[in-house]
Amino acid sequence: MQLILEKRAERSKTVALVSPLIAIGLTIVTMTILFMVLGKNPISALYVYFIVPLTDGYSLQEIAVKATPLVMIAIGLSLCYLANAWNIGAEGQFLMGAVAGSWIAVKTQGTEAGHWVLPAMLLLGAVAGALYALIPAICKVRFGASEILTSLMLVYVADLLLDYLVRGPWRDPQGFNFPTTAEFDPVATVPTLIEGGRLHLGSILALIVVAAGAVLLGKTIKGFEIRVVGAAPRAARFGGFNANQLILLTFAISGALAGLAGIIEVAGPVGHLQPGISPGYGFTAIIVAFLGRLNPIGILIAGLFLALTFIGGEQAQITMKIPLDVTKVFQGILLFYVLACDSLILYRFRIVSSSPQVARGAH
Amino acid sequence: MRKNLLAAAATLLLAGGLTSSAIAAEKLKVGFIYLGPVGDLGWTYQHELARQAVVKEFGDKIETTFLENVPEGPDAERAVEQLVRAGNTLIFTTSFGYMDPTLKVAKKYPNVHFEHCSGYKRDKNMATYSARWYQGRYIQGEIAAKMSKAGVLGYIGSFPIPEVVSGINATMIGAQTVNPNIKVKIIWVNSWFDPGKEADAAKALLDQGADIIMQHTDSPAAMQIASERGKFAFGQDSEMIKFGPKAQLTSILDTWAPYYIERVKAQLDGSWKSADTWGGLETKMFEMAPYTNMPDDVKKLAEDTQAAIAAGKLHPFKCPVVGQDGKEVECKGGDHLDDGQILSMNFYVKGIDDKLPGK
Numbered sequence: 028m029q030l031i032l033e034k035r036a037e038r039s040k041t042v043a044l045v046s047p048l049i050a051i052g053l054t055i056v057t058m059t060i061l062f063m064v065l066g067k068n069p070i071s072a073l074y075v076y077f078i079v080p081l082t083d084g085y086s087l088q089e090i091a092v093k094a095t096p097l098v099m100i101a102i103g104l105s106l107c108y109l110a111n112a113w114n115i116g117a118e119g120q121f122l123m124g125a126v127a128g129s130w131i132a133v134k135t136q137g138t139e140a141g142h143w144v145l146p147a148m149l150l151l152g153a154v155a156g157a158l159y160a161l162i163p164a165i166c167k168v169r170f171g172a173s174e175i176l177t178s179l180m181l182v183y184v185a186d187l188l189l190d191y192l193v194r195g196p197w198r199d200p201q202g203f204n205f206p207t208t209a210e211f212d213p214v215a216t217v218p219t220l221i222e223g224g225r226l227h228l229g230s231i232l233a234l235i236v237v238a239a240g241a242v243l244l245g246k247t248i249k250g251f252e253i254r255v256v257g258a259a260p261r262a263a264r265f266g267g268f269n270a271n272q273l274i275l276l277t278f279a280i281s282g283a284l285a286g287l288a289g290i291i292e293v294a295g296p297v298g299h300l301q302p303g304i305s306p307g308y309g310f311t312a313i314i315v316a317f318l319g320r321l322n323p324i325g326i327l328i329a330g331l332f333l334a335l336t337f338i339g340g341e342q343a344q345i346t347m348k349i350p351l352d353v354t355k356v357f358q359g360i361l362l363f364y365v366l367a368c369d370s371l372i373l374y375r376f377r378i379v380s381s382s383p384q385v386a387r388g389a390h
Numbered sequence: 391m392r393k394n395l396l397a398a399a400a401t402l403l404l405a406g407g408l409t410s411s412a413i414a415a416e417k418l419k420v421g422f423i424y425l426g427p428v429g430d431l432g433w434t435y436q437h438e439l440a441r442q443a444v445v446k447e448f449g450d451k452i453e454t455t456f457l458e459n460v461p462e463g464p465d466a467e468r469a470v471e472q473l474v475r476a477g478n479t480l481i482f483t484t485s486f487g488y489m490d491p492t493l494k495v496a497k498k499y500p501n502v503h504f505e506h507c508s509g510y511k512r513d514k515n516m517a518t519y520s521a522r523w524y525q526g527r528y529i530q531g532e533i534a535a536k537m538s539k540a541g542v543l544g545y546i547g548s549f550p551i552p553e554v555v556s557g558i559n560a561t562m563i564g565a566q567t568v569n570p571n572i573k574v575k576i577i578w579v580n581s582w583f584d585p586g587k588e589a590d591a592a593k594a595l596l597d598q599g600a601d602i603i604m605q606h607t608d609s610p611a612a613m614q615i616a617s618e619r620g621k622f623a624f625g626q627d628s629e630m631i632k633f634g635p636k637a638q639l640t641s642i643l644d645t646w647a648p649y650y651i652e653r654v655k656a657q658l659d660g661s662w663k664s665a666d667t668w669g670g671l672e673t674k675m676f677e678m679a680p681y682t683n684m685p686d687d688v689k690k691l692a693e694d695t696q697a698a699i700a701a702g703k704l705h706p707f708k709c710p711v712v713g714q715d716g717k718e719v720e721c722k723g724g725d726h727l728d729d730g731q732i733l734s735m736n737f738y739v740k741g742i743d744d745k746l747p748g749k
Binding site: 344348 | 427455458461463464468471472473476486498550555580735747
């Protein structure tokens with residue numbers, strides 16, 4: 028007997044729905060073994076990871092706060108990836124949006140500026156992110172430069188620009204030369220939704236973005252063009268779709284969303300501009316986009332799920348003294364199984380009986 | 391009967407739950423937030439050693455918890471609050487970048503006490519603590535100037551913040567007491583912990599003619615490079631002699647244990663008060679690793695300087711301190727610069743042939 032992997036005639040719809048569940052199941056089995064090896068009770072460890080964070084309002088808020096930038100960025104990235112445009116530089120667009128929006132906050136600090144400040148910051152953040160994303164897009168369209176490389180390299184440029192600004196011109200004068208701006212004024216701060224919590228307006232915006240993404244992809248001709256250009260470039264050309272224009276468009280949208288996420292993060296949970304405002308959101312969002320199968324609702328679920336593993340991982344560190352590395356292993360294993368199970372959508376296992384000699388030999 | 395049994399069982403369970411929670415309430419919970427992994431062999435490792443010392447000292451009276459690798463961004467506030475919510479009533483946040491997050495959580499939970507390392511914002515339930523490492527840098531400057539044949543020191547900087555800048559200046563002032571023409575080359579790696587970059591910086595400095603490596607970054611990578619090339623180096627944060635048995639001259643050791651034990655004790659007996667503690671050699675807030683790989687006269691000089699600083703007879707920033715522009719710096723602390731000037735230092739002293747980034 029032999030196990031072979033055979034290509035399916037067409038994508039299996041059932042497996043597409045079941046494969047994430049198989050992946051999660053396999054992850055849980057693997058983690059159970061790992062926890063047992065570590066000498067921890069696997070049931071209570073999994074309970075702390077997955078259930079405890081869902082049982083109180085505080086943790087639920089924190090999950091939403093953590094998921095907000097991830098989901099917002101991933102929605103934009105999914106448009107790019109569907110159109111076969113590979114924006115890897117969302118991290119840089121996130122930082123650029125944060126920098127541009129903060130400019131207004133820094134310049135209006137301590138003045139009588141009114142309630143126009145925050146909307147202006149959000150707008151400028153989105154515009155700056157979009158413009159920054161257009162650099163690699165234009166290089167791609169005009170010169171054929173690989174957008175993967177250029178968008179990635181621009182991450183470091185944005186990082187260093189932010190670094191320069193908070194160490195130099197925008198440094199808090201009362202801050203003993205430490206690299207941070209002063210705390211933003213209340214009019215330059217994203218309002219929180221629940222007294223005493225950290226849940227903020229940005230989470231609502233993220234939900235609106237998810238809905239807008241779903242409408243764009245599902246109900247509009249542009250959305251159809253994006254999907255066709257990615258899935259069948261030749262057909263798209265026959266249909267008269269302009270692939271270059273779509274690259275520019277999807278890059279601009281994803282840059283704008285990343286920039287918006289950046290300024291929301293700075294004007295919300297952080298409250299000032301400083302180096303290290305992003306623990307790699309722009310890169311983690313790539314994982315979120317693919318975990319969510321480039322589908323807006325899927326991305327929302329994937330973002331929340333990944334946020335859950337972060338919060339659960341912290342609680343596991345606190346209550347069960349499980350090291351942080353285990354959380355990272357856990358996230359890695361999950362991604363591994365999701366990608367592995369995805370191959371079942373296009374392939375299937377088949378058991379074939381091998382030659383009789385071998386069969387006899389086995390007995 | 392059955393009902394009674396159930397009731398009895400419930401009472402028993404309830405009682406059991408109560409007593410166990412009563413015991414839990416008696417036990418002081420102390421939390422720690424770490425910047426790096428506990429195994430970084432530098433900054434975080436020293437805080438972890440101090441935590442272990444606290445556990446050893448108080449045993450069953452306390453329970454400690456740490457969160458490692460917490461980035462200094464939006465996640466920090468959540469990490470601190472998670473510790474509060476898990477019942478920790480004394481929390482040490484051990485990096486500068488946790489300052490604002492700690493302050494935010496401190497305002498929200500006035501009954502929990504916070505200890506923030508190396509920051510400048512305080513509250514009635516948030517104390518700060520740090521060490522006068524510049525004292526150690528002054529001693530290292532003297533040793534370096536004695537040991538360098540080329541008269542060129544290589545300095546690996548992390549970020550040009552006052553703590554690091556004052557360290558470079560103290561090194562230079564110390565070195566100039568031995569060799570007025572001493573030179574220093576500085577490379578900024580813009581990271582506290584990046585073994586690859588630190589090693590590259592050490593190689594570049596040695597290639598540029600430096601023969602002593604000094605560092606204000608946390609990994610032992612530079613020590614290993616110096617050791618490979620047969621040059622001398624100073625460790626940082628922790629004892630790094632095993633990475634350069636023939637290379638390490640000394641190392642500034644962050645010894646947080648006495649302070650942590652003192653503060654936990656204060657929390658236990660109810661005498662904890664917010665304060666700003668900036669200790670030096672005189673209170674053993676940091677220590678110098680044994681002076682190794684140097685002739686006896688250099689060792690004696692280092693020991694004498696250390697004793698003089700600890701006794702308050704010698705101040706590394708004694709006036710006149712002359713800036714790069716040749717002008718004397720205002721002397722606000724009587725015969726030396728005052729703490730405010732050192733804590734916000736953003737100029738180089740005369741003799742440093744380099745430009746401070748961002749100036």
